[in-house]
Amino acid sequence: MYDIIIIGGGPAGLTAGLYNARARMNVVLLERLAPGGQVLTTDWVENYPGFPDGVSGFELMDRMKGQAEKFGLEIRSEEVVRIELREDRKLVVTSKETYETRALILSCGASWKKLDVEGERLLTGRGVSYCATCDGPFYRDQPVAVIGGGDTAVEESLFLTRFASRIYHVHRRDELRAVKLLQERAMAEEKIEFVWDTVPTRILGADGVEAIELRNVKTGETTQRDVQGVFIFIGTIPNTELLQGLVALDDAGFVITDDQMETSIPGVFAAGDMRSKSFRQISTAVGEGAAAAHGAEKYVEDLQGV
Amino acid sequence: MADILQVTDDTFENEIVKSDLPAVVDFWAAWCGPCKMVGPVVEELAKEYEGKIKVAKMDVDQNRQTPAQFGIRNIPTLIFFKGGEVANTIIGAQPKSAIEEEIKKLL
Numbered sequence: 001m002y003d004i005i006i007i008g009g010g011p012a013g014l015t016a017g018l019y020n021a022r023a024r025m026n027v028v029l030l031e032r033l034a035p036g037g038q039v040l041t042t043d044w045v046e047n048y049p050g051f052p053d054g055v056s057g058f059e060l061m062d063r064m065k066g067q068a069e070k071f072g073l074e075i076r077s078e079e080v081v082r083i084e085l086r087e088d089r090k091l092v093v094t095s096k097e098t099y100e101t102r103a104l105i106l107s108c109g110a111s112w113k114k115l116d117v118e119g120e121r122l123l124t125g126r127g128v129s130y131c132a133t134c135d136g137p138f139y140r141d142q143p144v145a146v147i148g149g150g151d152t153a154v155e156e157s158l159f160l161t162r163f164a165s166r167i168y169h170v171h172r173r174d175e176l177r178a179v180k181l182l183q184e185r186a187m188a189e190e191k192i193e194f195v196w197d198t199v200p201t202r203i204l205g206a207d208g209v210e211a212i213e214l215r216n217v218k219t220g221e222t223t224q225r226d227v228q229g230v231f232i233f234i235g236t237i238p239n240t241e242l243l244q245g246l247v248a249l250d251d252a253g254f255v256i257t258d259d260q261m262e263t264s265i266p267g268v269f270a271a272g273d274m275r276s277k278s279f280r281q282i283s284t285a286v287g288e289g290a291a292a293a294h295g296a297e298k299y300v301e302d303l304q305g306v
Numbered sequence: 307m308a309d310i311l312q313v314t315d316d317t318f319e320n321e322i323v324k325s326d327l328p329a330v331v332d333f334w335a336a337w338c339g340p341c342k343m344v345g346p347v348v349e350e351l352a353k354e355y356e357g358k359i360k361v362a363k364m365d366v367d368q369n370r371q372t373p374a375q376f377g378i379r380n381i382p383t384l385i386f387f388k389g390g391e392v393a394n395t396i397i398g399a400q401p402k403s404a405i406e407e408e409i410k411k412l413l
Contacts, residue, residue, distance in 0.1 A: 033340075033347060033401060033402075034342060036339065036343055039339075040339030040340060041339045041340060058342060077402065079403050081403075095403045125378075125383065127379055131380075131398075134339070134340055134380065134381050135379060135381065137335070137337065138378075138379045229379070
């Protein structure tokens with residue numbers, strides 16, 4: 001039986017693993033893909049302390065993984081298919097085997113929310129994208145649309161200026177939520193044209209995206225822009241498929257914890273983007289990962305009467 | 307990453323289309339983070355299904371013709387081939403079980 005199993009290898013999970021490994025806990029981290037999480041889709045990270053000139057998302061995560069492994073964290077590439085909570089232990093069932101553990105740290109992250117408009121699903125992979133850093137280079141000298149008003153949406157727009165001929169940045173309000181510095185950069189960028197108070201209503205195209213239909217939420221007016229790509233960054237949904245009915249979730253499906261990162265079930269902790277909170281950053285995920293690791297260690301020690 | 311078959315625009319026809327075995331091609335690029343998450347999974351599957359299926363990678367940055375031919379605009383994209391024809395496509399980073407399921411359908 002393990003002391004602690006960590007599910008998910010983004011910043012929160014790798015930090016928890018680093019702390020637990022240094023505490024000499026019997027710990028394993030399960031990740032369904034290679035570790036790194038959503039940071040891997042970030043071209044350049046400028047707001048993670050300690051890197052004054054910034055660091056690529058890939059390098060940052062490679063360093064976090066290396067640091068955790070250096071202290072003995074075992075990372076296994078396995079997809080968890082079911083979690084069972086018993087009184088004295090927790091069972092984690094993967095596609096390969098069943099593990100038993102005393103404590104559990106959930107750091108499964110979040111995925112990009114869909115717009116839920118006509119054409120989106122059909123044209124995903126044919127112009128509809130949720131990762132500008134992956135797909136941007138396919139849009140050299142082509143017009144594209146970016147949807148969303150947060151940091152990621154604006155960062156991705158700025159990234160796309162390297163390739164696209166024109167970027168229609170569509171946002172449902174008349175101001176951005178993104179941090180001011182990013183707003184200043186985007187406003188100064190000639191290729192980016194902001195389309196305010198506007199929501200996409202349809203994505204048009206047969207074999208690939210040809211245009212996007214937009215509706216102004218104030219005037220009700222409908223317009224179309226010819227674009228070859230639509231990049232969607234309108235927020236995230238938590239990866240909580242495994243947790244339905246197991247731990248308390250908020251209305252949007254994020255995991256509710258106390259300030260020790262413990263969920264509604266003793267010995268089950270959550271950290272990072274899947275947690276119910278208002279601000280999702282690498283730096284906050286890292287802090288929560290450390291806190292969850294500490295909480296899980298305490299829980300295991302109490303069980304053993306140390 | 308070293309010993310997996312790398313195909314190019316020039317070798318694609320012979321290696322994949324004319325392959326006796328069913329084949330999977332992982333279209334990727336160095337700039338793409340999620341490709342790095344899928345890469346190791348594909349390499350694992352290449353070992354596990356050695357002799358039953360041909361697994362290859364194509365760098366879309368070095369090879370423009372084949373990705374364009376298949377209309378690839380998102381990476382990672384995995385295309386599954388049987389008898390030279392496209393049997394299925396997986397777009398984006400999917401877990402191993404999803405990829406393996408598609409591989410089993412080819413056998």
